Structure formats: C-alpha cells, structure tokens
Amino acid sequence: MTLAARRGRVGRFGTGLLWYWLIPVTAVVWEVSTRQLEAVYFPPPSVIVVRLHEMWFSGPLSQAFLTDEALDDLVPSLTRLFVGWAAAAAAGVVVGLMLGRSARLAALVEPLLHFGRSVPPSTLLPVFLLLFKIGTPMQVASIVYGVIWPVLINSMDGARYVDRQYIETGTVFRVSTTQRILRIILPAAAPKIFAGLRLSVSLALIMMVVSELVGSSEGIGHRLLEAQSEFDIPAMWAGIVLLGVLGIVLNSAFIAVERVVLSWHHQSRKAASDL
Amino acid sequence: MTPSRYRRGILGACGVLGFLVLVELAGRVGLIDPGLLPYVSDVLVAAAGLPFEEKFLIDVLATLEACALGLLIALVTAVPAGLLLGTVPMVERSVRPLVEFLRPIPSVSLIPLAMFLFPASQDAKTALVAYTCAWPLLINTMYGLADVDPLAKETLRSFGFGPLAVVLRVNLPSAAPFIATGIRIAVSVTLIVAVSVELIAAGDGGLGTFISLAGGANRVDRMLAATVWAGFIGLAVNLLFTMGERRVFRWHQARAGVAG
DSSP: OOHHHHHHHHHHHHHHHHGGGHHHHHHHHHHHHHHHHTOSSSOOHHHHHHHHHHHHSOOOGGGTTOOHHHHHHHHHHHHHHHHHHHHHHHHHHHHHHHHHHOHHHHHHHHHHHHHHHHSOGGGGHHHHHHHHOSSHHHHHHHHHHHHHHHHHHHHHHHHHTOOHHHHHHHHHTTOOHHHIIIIIIHHHHHHHHHHHHHHHHHHHHHHHHHHHHHSOSSSHHHHHHHHHHTTOHHHHHHHHHHHHHHHHHHHHHHHHHHHHHTHHHHHHHHHHHHO | OOOOHHHHHHHHHHHHHHHHHHHHHHHHHTSSOTTTSOOHHHHHHHHHHGGGOHHHHHHHHHHHHHHHHHHHHHHHHHHHHHHHHHHSHHHHHHHHHHHHHHTTSOGGGGHHHHHHHOSSHHHHHHHHHHHHHHHHHHHHHHHHHTTOOHHHHHHHHHTTOOHHHHIIIIIHHHHHHHHHHHHHHHHHHHHHHHHHHHHHSOSSOOHHHHHHHHHHTTOHHHHHHHHHHHHHHHHHHHHHHHHHHHHHTHHHHHHHTOOO
16 A cells, blocks of 8 residues: 555545544533533433443453443343344344245245234233243343344345356356355355344344343343432433443444455445446 | 245245144143143134223224324424435534434333333333434435435526425435335334333333233233234234335336336
8 A cells, every 4th residue: 555545544534533523512512501401310421421430340450340230230131132142143044044945935934924023022021021030031032032033034035036147056066055055045145144134233232121121130221220210310321321332332343244244245246336 | 936926825824824733732732831821722812802802902002102103203303304414415424423323222221211201101102212213214314315316406406496495306305215214114113112111111001011911910821912913013014114115116116126
C-alpha cells in the first residue's frame, strides 16, 4: 500500500468517526436535562455508569475486574445464551439443509414449520416453566424455540436454490455425498444461512432476557426485576445499559465473523460486477 | 422435480396428521408422561372449546388491541421521523450511528421501566410494542429514502415542484416498499413483546395472563390450547401482512425482479 493511499484511508476513518458526534451530544443533553428535571425514573448517565461499574466491574484483577455479583449474574446468562443459540443454530442448519434438498420432505413438514414459527415463543414460557421448573433447562429451551425458526427456514431456502450446474459438476466428478453437502451445498447456502443466523442473535438476547424475567433466580434479567422491586432505579438502568452493550457487541462480533467467513462470496460477487 | 401444488397440499396435511397421531400415540404408550404433558386429543378438545369462552376472547382482544395500537403509534411517529431524518443526507449520516447504537437494546429489558412509568399493564404493553415497532420502521424508512432515484427527483424539480411536493410524490412512494417491509418485521415481534409484558406485569388481562393463570391451575391442556390459538393468530397476521405487501407493491417487485 502506498503512503498516499494509507493516508487517504486514515483520513476517511477520521471523517467516519466525525459522524459519531451525535452520540456524545445526546449523552450530554441527557445528563444536563435529567439533572435539571430531577426525573426519578431517568437518572443521569453518569449515575448509571457509576452504578454499573460498582455493581459489576469493580472486582479484583484476578477476576478480570469482575465482581462476584457479575460472575453470578453474567456467567449463567451468557452461558445459556451461547448454549441455546449454538444448539438452535446447529439443529436449524442441519434440519434446514435436509429439508431444502428433499422437496417431498419439505412439503410434508412445511405447514407444521410455518405454524411452529408463528407461535410467539413467549407464550410457551409458562409451559416450559411447568415442564422444566425454574432454572437453566427452561431458559435454554425458550432460547432454542425462539431462535431456531429463522435459521431453519433460511437454511432450507438456501439449500433449495443451489445452482444446478454446481450439483451436476459435482456429479460428473463423482463427489461423495458428504463432500457434496460440505463442499457444494453448504457454501452455496451460506449467505442465506448467515442472514438467518444474524436475525437469531438478537432474538436469542430477547429470549434470554424474557426467560430470566419470567422464571429465574439468577442472571441479568432477574437482577433487573430485583432492582425494580427494590426501587433501585440506577441499578435497573445499569442492567438495561449492560444488555444494550451486549446487544451491540454480539451484533458487531457476528458481522465481523460473517465478513470473514463469507469474504469469498463478497469477492466473487464483486468480481462478477466488475466484469 | 418439485411436486405439484395439489400434491404438496396433501403431503402437508399428511405431515400435520402424522405429527398429531405420533404425539398422541407417544402419550398413550407412555413415552411422554401423561402427568407432564396431556394427550394431543385433550389439547385439541380444549382448543376447540376456547373460542366459546368469553374470558378467553376478552383476553385475546386485549392483547391484539395493545399490538394494533402500539403499531399505529409507531407508524405515525417513526415514519414521519424517518422521512424527516432520511431526506437530508447530512442529518441522515449524523443520526445513523446513534440509531445503530440504540437499536440493539433488547426492548424486553425495558419492561421493568415500563412498569414504573405505566402503572396500568395495558398501557405498559402498548408503549413497549410502540417502542419495539418504532425501530424497524424508522430504519427502513431512512434506508428506503437512500434508495430514491435522483433522476425522478430532478425531473419533478425541473417541472417546478417544491421540496415538500418532491418528498411526498417521489421520496415517500419509493420508500413505501421498504416501510412495508419494516411493518412486516415489526408485526412479527409485537405479539412476542405483548405476551412477555403480560407474563411479567399481569393485571389487565391478555393472552399471556390467560396462559399463566391456566399454568397456576396446573391445566397444561388449557395452556397448550391457548398457545395453539396464539399460533393461529400469528399465522393469520403473518399471512395478512405478507399478502398485503405483495398485492400493494406488485410494481416494486416487478421492478426489483423478484419472482412473484
């Protein structure tokens, strides 16, 4: 890369950052106006950040600055989130690919799928609560049910519309079935699968919070409800902010992974449009 | 290669029937503990009886009312806001990071706050549904405006139309399909949010309240029956909005080259 190009890049990054001016301005306006109005339910951001730090991030160095409370709240929440999401993603992709490659099988289960996807997952929370009692299995079940549909349906769509030339080329070269699935169908369906997975990340966070609000004795959602019942407004806001940050982090992490995994796809599309 | 429509219908019906029979058999044989989950036939009988119960109908209407009102509030606030913010490129670029920053906050984390601000559960529900719907509507309106054909704008301008007329005649119609997609996305989460609020802040009735009350009485058959209806309602709403979108915006799909 030439120096000029690099300088241009840095410059663009700088002006890109400039467009974020509204975020600090909003924070300052919020701080000033809430201090002026002394709104009970809307504490100033500085108070929230201090409470957030004191509650969860003022721990010793040996625990990566996490407090014991943070370990008790965050670890179970995040574990459930990842276990539930990973299980739903794996099952959704496998079943979706199978259904996408067999028109008959797809026709057989399609009405059931559309019905299952239409049931708002929160209506099943009381049922899961009764079946699994309060605790991790109930929350994981809720997350899996809430998250699996977009992954499954997108994988099915992706696998259904694979370019016939790819499959036929594979047949000509006598590619084995596993090779065909892993090397041809999965990559061809990957953009669609990732679209479903991206939707499912934010859904998983929603289901994690709701399931903890409804039936849990620990976790971020439970801490939120506890703060609410104790009228500890800054702690409640600290929970909201933490969940917001978690949403942003998960989203950006997912987009970064998607960019790496699908880089070949973007490149090939770019090459095709350059021609 | 693909089965005909008629055959697909038959296969689908077989799939549903087969699923019901299998689960029923699993219950009868004892694979599924009948003390834990009732027989499918019992659930279906309970589901068939629910529309004749006044209490159930009132609860369903309470939920749907909150969803509809919340969506309406979001429509009349977020779409004009999106038009305003999206039309001026400078404003759009400044607001976009803030929007992208606020959007990932899961709306359900605001349930405890909404319970403080709105003591009546029905209001809290409506407010939270409106909040949830506002984001996809705002974002889709803003991004839809970025897609406006500059030639059409210039054409209208050269014919002497004012800025407002250009917005209403070019920007709004060309953003409309994106707004419709926003509505479809919003609708799919309204029920989830409304029922969640009902489960946590019970009070003014609703589908969630009905289900948790049935749970308290240990009537799993009635809980599942209400869930079946929730599924049908969700299916009907999805179908309504997807079909409506396809009908109203046939011209857009034709232009975008989407196979109908």
